[in-house]
Amino acid sequence: MTIEDKIPVEILQTLNPEIVKEYSLIPYGKSGDSLICYRKSGCCPDGKLDMLSAVTGYHISVSDIDGEAFARLYIKNYRDGLSRKAGTGKDFLYSLIREAYFMYCSDIHFECYESRYRIRFRIDGKLMEQYSLEQSQYISLVNQVKILSMLDIAEKRLPQDGRLFYKSEDIKFDVRVSVMPSVYGEKVVMRLLTRQPELLEIDNLGLERKQLADYRTAIGRPFGMILISGPTGSGKSTTLYATLRVLNKEWNNILTIEDPVEYTLDGVNQVQLKEEVGLSFPVALRTFLRQDPDVIMVGEIRDQDTAQMAVRSSLTGHLVLSTIHANSAYGCVQRLVGMGINRYLIADTLILMAAQRLVRILCPYCRQEYFMEGRRIYRPVGCEKCFYTGYRGRKAIYEIIPVDDDIRTCIRDENADIDRIISNKGISTLSSSGYRLLYSGDTSLEEILPFAGGEYQVSQEEVPDRKQMDI
Numbered sequence: 001m002t003i004e005d006k007i008p009v010e011i012l013q014t015l016n017p018e019i020v021k022e023y024s025l026i027p028y029g030k031s032g033d034s035l036i037c038y039r040k041s042g043c044c045p046d047g048k049l050d051m052l053s054a055v056t057g058y059h060i061s062v063s064d065i066d067g068e069a070f071a072r073l074y075i076k077n078y079r080d081g082l083s084r085k086a087g088t089g090k091d092f093l094y095s096l097i098r099e100a101y102f103m104y105c106s107d108i109h110f111e112c113y114e115s116r117y118r119i120r121f122r123i124d125g126k127l128m129e130q131y132s133l134e135q136s137q138y139i140s141l142v143n144q145v146k147i148l149s150m151l152d153i154a155e156k157r158l159p160q161d162g163r164l165f166y167k168s169e170d171i172k173f174d175v176r177v178s179v180m181p182s183v184y185g186e187k188v189v190m191r192l193l194t195r196q197p198e199l200l201e202i203d204n205l206g207l208e209r210k211q212l213a214d215y216r217t218a219i220g221r222p223f224g225m226i227l228i229s230g231p232t233g234s235g236k237s238t239t240l241y242a243t244l245r246v247l248n249k250e251w252n253n254i255l256t257i258e259d260p261v262e263y264t265l266d267g268v269n270q271v272q273l274k275e276e277v278g279l280s281f282p283v284a285l286r287t288f289l290r291q292d293p294d295v296i297m298v299g300e301i302r303d304q305d306t307a308q309m310a311v312r313s314s315l316t317g318h319l320v321l322s323t324i325h326a327n328s329a330y331g332c333v334q335r336l337v338g339m340g341i342n343r344y345l346i347a348d349t350l351i352l353m354a355a356q357r358l359v360r361i362l363c364p365y366c367r368q369e370y371f372m373e374g375r376r377i378y379r380p381v382g383c384e385k386c387f388y389t390g391y392r393g394r395k396a397i398y399e400i401i402p403v404d405d406d407i408r409t410c411i412r413d414e415n416a417d418i419d420r421i422i423s424n425k426g427i428s429t430l431s432s433s434g435y436r437l438l439y440s441g442d443t444s445l446e447e448i449l450p451f452a453g454g455e456y457q458v459s460q461e462e463v464p465d466r467k468q469m470d471i
Helices: 017-024 046-056 069-077 089-102 135-150 209-219 234-245 281-288 304-315 331-338 343-349 405-412 418-424 430-439 445-452
Strands: 024-031 033-038 059-065 105-112 117-123 126-133 160-168 171-182 185-193 226-230 254-258 269-272 297-298 319-324 350-360 367-374 375-379 392-403
Touching: 017 046, 017 069, 024 059, 024 069, 033 069, 046 059, 059 069, 069 089, 089 105, 089 135, 089 160, 089 171, 089 185, 105 135, 117 135, 126 135, 135 160, 135 171, 135 185, 209 226, 209 234, 209 350, 209 392, 226 234, 226 304, 226 331, 234 254, 234 297, 234 319, 234 350, 254 281, 254 304, 281 297, 281 304, 297 304, 304 319, 304 343, 319 331, 331 343, 331 350, 343 350, 343 405, 350 430, 350 445, 375 430, 405 418, 430 445
Parallel strands: 033 059, 226 319, 226 350, 254 269, 254 297, 297 319
Antiparallel strands: 024 033, 105 117, 105 185, 117 126, 160 171, 171 185, 350 392, 367 375
């Protein structure tokens, strides 16, 4: 059955939102004195339909659809994307999380200011205001979040972290909760840890063909260190989890120390960082070396002690995976040097450096064609299918540098011309990867400008013809 996703306003107005929610019905057409509705499967028995017919004066005709399709239609047609008044209590909170899930939201923000309170959704990396609240509503909602997350509702002076589990019909996932005191009250951020297995497959990360081959070769090595760099929210954890899924074999003992553990992987021994009781990255790594590991994953190298232990672990015959904050792939070396690690040790242990960013993908339904320097590219417009943002989803782009003898020599020599070496080896940079997405029509110029810089332009011959792919 084809589901009508664009329903005329005059049809939607035949039933008010309260009835739609109570009866799990969405009207989508009329025929004479009959009102034709979608009904969520398993809801609203015929007896209730008869009662509704008597109240509305319409004969109610229904077509059953599954719960997910119903939720998408409800959000699209009864949630206009503008800031609106919110409710309170557990029902509203779970409704809010469900709405965020179907809007592909990664984080929900509860924010309080001097004269207003609001809820914002982060969709494809950008925050959008969804609800406005009264003070009493806000306080009640924050307390509800804290109760469900097993946090102390009386503690309002210190930050708190917790989790809650969302389950509805066939949808279930963890929600990570962070509560922080601010000037006008407590700010809450809820991160939706939606388990999408297809995103944790290494072939689906967005690596180009040569990058993927180099990366697979590196993670197949028995020992050494692989570092992934990028800012917060660039998808580094997703890359690491996808890598662990590849390495998660019966013959491998895999240990991880994370802050926090975002996804649990069966067969992987995962440890949650707890610095308040002394369980830090360096302490965990020292213990790991006595646990006969094959693969060690460190959530992040943030200080000298962690860096030294990671290098030591890779030198003693283990494969070490970790992330580090740097602006480029080779920036991993500079960060380690800045932490006091000897260049010769870095050269001897590092087997691959990577940098990644997330780029928003243009909505295929409303993107607009134009030409720049004779090349066809696209700009965002905005429509109901992309919540009027102009974008739908994000894609990772990478810079992958496998460490061979030439790169190893550069690491040892701080005066080496690394840019020339990378260029001569034909290594795809973040800039060149961004331009490929631009010229293939997947993203906009605005999305790649922050890191592309223009130092490298992809030739038109490198970009596949997109005409037959247009929608």
